[in-house]
Amino acid sequence: MRPTLTRLSKSLLPSLREAPKDAQLPSHALSIRAGLIRQVGAGLYELLPMGRKVLRHIETIVREELDAEGAQEILMPGVLPAEYLRESGRWESFGDVLCRFKDRKGADLALSPTHEEIVTDIARRELRSYRQLPVMLYQVQTKFRDEPRPRGGLLRGREFIMKDAYSFDVDEAAALQSYERMRKAYTRIFTRLGLDFRVVDADSGAMGGSRSAEFQILARSGEDKLVTCSACAYAANAEVATSGTAEASAAASATAATAATGPGSIPAMTRVATPGVTDMQSAIAALGEGHTLDNALKTLVVEHQGKPVALVLRGDHELNLVKLSTVLGAPVALASRERVQALVGANPGSIGPVNFPGRVIVDPQAAALAHTSCGANETDAHLVHVVYGRDYEGEITDIRMVEAGDPCPRCGASLSEHRGIEGGHIFVLGTHYSKKMSAHFTDENGEELPFVMGCYGIGMTRLIAAIIEQHHDAAGIRWPASVAPFDVVLVPISKRAESEEVVTALSESLREQGLSVLIDDRNERPGVKFKDAELFGIPLRVTLGDRGLEAGQAEVTERRSGETTAVALGDAAAHLKRMHLGLMQGLE
RNA sequence: CGGGGUGUAGCACAGCCUGGUAGUGCGCAAGCUUUGGGAGCUUGAAGUCGGGGGUUCGAAUCCCUCCACCCCGACCA
Numbered sequence: 001m002r003p004t005l006t007r008l009s010k011s012l013l014p015s016l017r018e019a020p021k022d023a024q025l026p027s028h029a030l031s032i033r034a035g036l037i038r039q040v041g042a043g044l045y046e047l048l049p050m051g052r053k054v055l056r057h058i059e060t061i062v063r064e065e066l067d068a069e070g071a072q073e074i075l076m077p078g079v080l081p082a083e084y085l086r087e088s089g090r091w092e093s094f095g096d097v098l099c100r101f102k103d104r105k106g107a108d109l110a111l112s113p114t115h116e117e118i119v120t121d122i123a124r125r126e127l128r129s130y131r132q133l134p135v136m137l138y139q140v141q142t143k144f145r146d147e148p149r150p151r152g153g154l155l156r157g158r159e160f161i162m163k164d165a166y167s168f169d170v171d172e173a174a175a176l177q178s179y180e181r182m183r184k185a186y187t188r189i190f191t192r193l194g195l196d197f198r199v200v201d202a203d204s205g206a207m208g209g210s211r212s213a214e215f216q217i218l219a220r221s222g223e224d225k226l227v228t229c230s231a232c233a234y235a236a237n238a239e240v241a242t243s244g245t246a247e248a249s250a251a252a253s254a255t256a257a258t259a260a261t262g263p264g265s266i267p268a269m270t271r272v273a274t275p276g277v278t279d280m281q282s283a284i285a286a287l288g289e290g291h292t293l294d295n296a297l298k299t300l301v302v303e304h305q306g307k308p309v310a311l312v313l314r315g316d317h318e319l320n321l322v323k324l325s326t327v328l329g330a331p332v333a334l335a336s337r338e339r340v341q342a343l344v345g346a347n348p349g350s351i352g353p354v355n356f357p358g359r360v361i362v363d364p365q366a367a368a369l370a371h372t373s374c375g376a377n378e379t380d381a382h383l384v385h386v387v388y389g390r391d392y393e394g395e396i397t398d399i400r401m402v403e404a405g406d407p408c409p410r411c412g413a414s415l416s417e418h419r420g421i422e423g424g425h426i427f428v429l430g431t432h433y434s435k436k437m438s439a440h441f442t443d444e445n446g447e448e449l450p451f452v453m454g455c456y457g458i459g460m461t462r463l464i465a466a467i468i469e470q471h472h473d474a475a476g477i478r479w480p481a482s483v484a485p486f487d488v489v490l491v492p493i494s495k496r497a498e499s500e501e502v503v504t505a506l507s508e509s510l511r512e513q514g515l516s517v518l519i520d521d522r523n524e525r526p527g528v529k530f531k532d533a534e535l536f537g538i539p540l541r542v543t544l545g546d547r548g549l550e551a552g553q554a555e556v557t558e559r560r561s562g563e564t565t566a567v568a569l570g571d572a573a574a575h576l577k578r579m580h581l582g583l584m585q586g587l588e
Numbered sequence: 589c590g591g592g593g594u595g596u597a598g599c600a601c602a603g604c605c606u607g608g609u610a611g612u613g614c615g616c617a618a619g620c621u622u623u624g625g626g627a628g629c630u631u632g633a634a635g636u637c638g639g640g641g642g643u644u645c646g647a648a649u650c651c652c653u654c655c656a657c658c659c660c661g662a663c664c665a
Contacts, residue, residue, distance in 0.1 A: 017626065
């Protein structure tokens, strides 16, 4: 296929000098200003020609890498009959995220938020023997999730385009191999896209996944918090990250408890009146000298199976709800203040683990406090000289949010925090769906076994935004050469008679070199063309003006560095090809 | 779901408090001049002032209501 040649004067590439005020993130503002997208509704966008081209280039890279791993592309419907989702239980469990509706016959349908059920149905109908496995199927398709809060343009839409892949294997070991193949393919994909990313340990969710990793694109505007180790390869989503402190302090807590029960140590637990105290800060103040956030207990309450559960943390630490949900085996949220009052019978500011009327879960670092204070489970009262093991007990489990500076759980070096955009997520699902949906194959012993599945997603439209987040400057986008909508933009600004011929000849030579070309043939002043070329972010710009043409030269400007060089017209195409090859270094 | 905010021309906004013929800049169309970093002058087109209801002689403006969109939060007792 010949590379494209587009004349700007005949194209729908609407650039805007100002961004709509709604667009706050650089990627959002630039994708509108550069004419990639327009908003249709909350979380709904059109891709205009420039945006579509970039998506096409991302798709090509994704397809090349997946096909290279033997994955096969399919296309599943965007509308799902409810029966499939009822089989897996997700018709209910998706909640409001699932957009449900009825057809003319009154049958329940949903806009597909993902496709595990349908692809599992393909497997159970079409795959029968272990001889057919492994199988990896994927599609590039529109998803709809009625997100509570879409934001940032393409970063979190309600409708978005996703590449989703699904693997079917004979057993867990084979599934892990498929998972590892995808991990490598994803690494190549994200590298080719020019992204600075980290592969991090991630929550595999309540859906029975045994292993998962996220491909996180580093960006200030990222919605996810990550921690990475400065010394070793440890990297994790903060939702699941642990720190070396957890193990160390579990040991310390045992020691502290022993020491405290010995003679002549900490005084007996004492009740103190704390009128009007409703939070940690005021409790510390009321207790007076020697009491600080980091030597007091903070006790939060969740309601689980109708009963209160106390969560005990060090006062200055933060609860990790994802870890807690894993411990409890179900998603939970903190009980409201009113609910706490009803369940425990005390103001939420005066809750504590001592004689708590329910299950008590203690973070190791809270248990490690040798001598501490807490609420008395009685409004306006607290306890001091509280010791774990002597005055209260509980299940010691890590439920704390890791912080920057904590020791790495693998090597002990300091952890640092980043923010990331989740660009991809890979899971080993196991037999969760295949069991529920009776998707079986026959193994070599003639036995019927459920497929061991994996699933692998990439947020295709989100990647457009993520790439811009990482590749822009004050003037506009700076596309990595691998995904740029065009390779070269030709900017004729000469009125000379030969200009049109030069433009035509040069653009033909560029196409022969395999480069796609955008010609800015608008009747605009040079400044306007330069500004737009920079806004569009096309990697290479060729300026054809009187200055150069008189000397038989073109001026070549690299978008990323801003460097300009003069090149003889006859050599220009070859020169640009070489520059383009240089820009593609590391992106193939 | 909770809180905050915004809806006036394609985009950015003023006008609203204190009711009286709907404005500015950019963009768009035409003309002349201009032409290496978002040109100048002239002329012109373009708005159900988010929708509905109410008050009033009269509503973009005041009141009620609905809708849409944006931001923050949804975890500290």
